[in-house]
Amino acid sequence: MLLLALPGLAYFVVFHYVPLLGYMVAFQDYQPYLGYMHSVWVGFTNFTTAFAQPAFWSAVGNTLQIAVIQLVFFFPVPIGLALLLNSVVSERLRRFVQSVVYLPHFIGWVIIVSIFQQILGGAGLLPDVLGSLGLPRYDMMSDPEAFPWLLTLQMVWKDAGWGTIIILAALLTIDRQSYEAAAIDGAGPARRLWHVTLPGLAPVIILLLILNLGQVLSVGFEQILLQRDAVGPGAGEVLDTYVYYHGIKDNDWGVAAAVGLIKAVIGTALVLGANKVAHRLGHEGVYRGADR
Amino acid sequence: MEKPRKATLVAKAAVLSVVVLAVAYPLLGVIGTSFASQTDIVESTGLVLWPDHPTLEAYRTLFTGGVVLRALLVSIGITVVGTVASLLITIGMAYGLSRRDVTGSRFMLMTALFTMLFNPGIIPNFLLVNELGLYDTYAALVLPTLVSAFNLVVLRSFFMNLPGELFDAARVDGAGDLRILVRLVLPLSKAVLAVISLFYAVTYWNAFFNALLYLDDSEKWPIPLVLRTFVLQGQSLGGTALGESTAPHQSVQMAVLVVAVVPILLVYPFLQRYFTKGVLTGAVKG
Structure with missing residues (x-):
């Protein structure tokens, strides 16, 4: 039996564990022609170099700002949409809406950004409409101020529908009798939502929040990389793009690897921390699954 | 009410x-x-x-050019080969680890699951691909994303939920593990396999960053990279008859988008009804 699992295991070791050794570079003055073995060890110099750069702190600031805006304005959307869908009585209508809203999840970022370019970009629909109304032609896609909101809007378009799947399934597990009992006790729709539905969804919402925290510092890398140049690095640089441009583009391997390492460590710590908090609050969190 | x-x-x-x-x-x-x-x-x-x-002028322009056509072939190739390889290895691992009584299976499972917690990051991945000599090869677009831990968990928990009596009966009849997998388990798992194939296929089809990172030669570009230079950055497609074409620039750009989305639109309706099942066996039960 285990023989069948070996190729997969080999994949995980080679492509997920071995690369961790590559973080040696974070402590070296790495030169590709010298390799790991012959590059000079420099201790924490790469870290102090990064900390001394305004560009690094700007990337940290942008990452946190985008993460918070996404958390506050993206996260609740699938929950709201799921509640709305759940209240639709007609099965056929609900199926239809679901088929439509799941679809964008499967469309790649390059395509989505191109489509948004057609609608919101300089020569797109929105500026055209504004122009014909005699208003200034506003180009949201190159406005640094609007960047986090643009990203969030695109995320909502792509994944809000997909996110409803898990919420809808969780809604099915809530006991119908609780609703009936609440109704008999005189609770209206709003109070039933507050006292029955939301507590019923709490475990799933907490699970999703934890999983989200692990991704929080990644804030949609491809999406941002594709649009960074339109708004400039001042607003468009996040930790991942910083690593990409400094490391791969400018060959500043050591500093880029150091920043990547910081990001990876904080990301992992956030998931583990959030999971612990969830346990304390009496919820199951993420990791028990495996040995089920 | x-x-x-x-x-x-x-x-x-x-x-x-x-x-x-x-x-x-x-x-x-x-x-x-x-x-x-x-x-x-x-x-x-x-x-x-x-x-x-x-x-149809825009499409005529695209397909007489060569760049888009070649990129399409590259994308189709990567998607087909990648999806088949991913499926085989994921099935093997999920099935191999689906019985808890086998020593070592728990350790192997944790090794795979733990990777959901951290991501090695751009620089170490790039260095690894370089060291392995995969830089500027198509293998660099497939191997680094070969197995998804999420899909593995989905498939494994599906296998574990199959009724145990079936396996016992097959074993009494003298069938080996591999035979049980091919004759019994896989036919029963069509729905979940369909969803997982879709997830893998979409990942390969849309792969943008890995292609940007690992491919140097623009002749090898898959469709998302062509899309970026042609539609987002507005550069012209080398080798196309765009200059003499009567098709408006915007139509040609949109035609590239359509070509990139159509494969997804084609398979989507058939697989859609399995989504809930596929997503949930993994997510809720873990």
Whole structure:
């Protein structure tokens, strides 16, 4: 039996564990022609170099700002949409809406950004409409101020529908009798939502929040990389793009690897921390699954 | 329960219509514009939903050029080969680890699951691909994303939920593990395999960053990279007859978008009904 699992295991070791050794570079003055073995060890110099750069702190600031805006304005959307869908009585209508809203999840970022370019970009629909109304032609896609909101809007378009799947399934597990009992006790729709539905969804919402925290510092890398140049690095640089441009583009391997390492460590710590908090609050969190 | 009020119903209908339109309008607009002629584009604001003078000129331009056609072939190749390889290895691992009584299986499972917690990051991945000599090869677009721990968990828990008596009966009849997998387990798992194939295929089809990172030679570019240079950065497609073409620039750009989305639109309706099952066996039960 285990023989069948070996190729997969080999994949995980080679492509997920071995690369961790590559973080040696974070402590070296790495030169590709010298390799790991012959590059000079420099201790924490790469870290102090990064900390001394305004560009690094700007990337940290942008990452946190985008993460918070996404958390506050993206996260609740699938929950709201799921509640709305759940209240639709007609099965056929609900199926239809679901088929439509799941679809964008499967469309790649390059395509989505191109489509948004057609609608919101300089020569797109929105500026055209504004122009014909005699208003200034506003180009949201190159406005640094609007960047986090643009990203969030695109995320909502792509994944809000997909996110409803898990919420809808969780809604099915809530006991119908609780609703009936609440109704008999005189609770209206709003109070039933507050006292029955939301507590019923709490475990799933907490699970999703934890999983989200692990991704929080990644804030949609491809999406941002594709649009960074339109708004400039001042607003468009996040930790991942910083690593990409400094490391791969400018060959500043050591500093880029150091920043990547910081990001990876904080990301992992956030998931583990959030999971612990969830346990304390009496919820199951993420990791028990495996040995089920 | 009491009947909902009329105002509530109207509000719900309005919100749902807006949601559906917000998704459908851009997609239909892209398709419409790809068939539009110059007059249609001048007459309309933004995207052309229904061209009055439809033309296939944009597609003719694309397919006589070569760049898009080649990129399409590359993408199709990577998607087919990648999906098959991913499926085989994921099935093997999920099945191999689906019995808890086998020593070592728990350790192997944790090794795979733990990778969900951290991501090695761009620099170490790049260095590894380089060290392995995969830089600027198509293998670099497949191997680094070969198995998804999420899909592995979904498939494993599906296998574990199959009734145990079936296996016992097969074993009594003298069937080995591999035979049971091929004859018994896989036919029972068609739905979940369909979803997982879709997830893998979409990942390979849309792969953008890995291609940007690991491919040097623009002759090897898959469709997302061509899309970026041609549609987002507005550069011209080398080797296409774009100069002499009568098709409007915007239509040609939208035609590339359509070509990149159509494969997804084609398989989507068939697999859609399995989503909930596929997503949930993994997510809720872990």
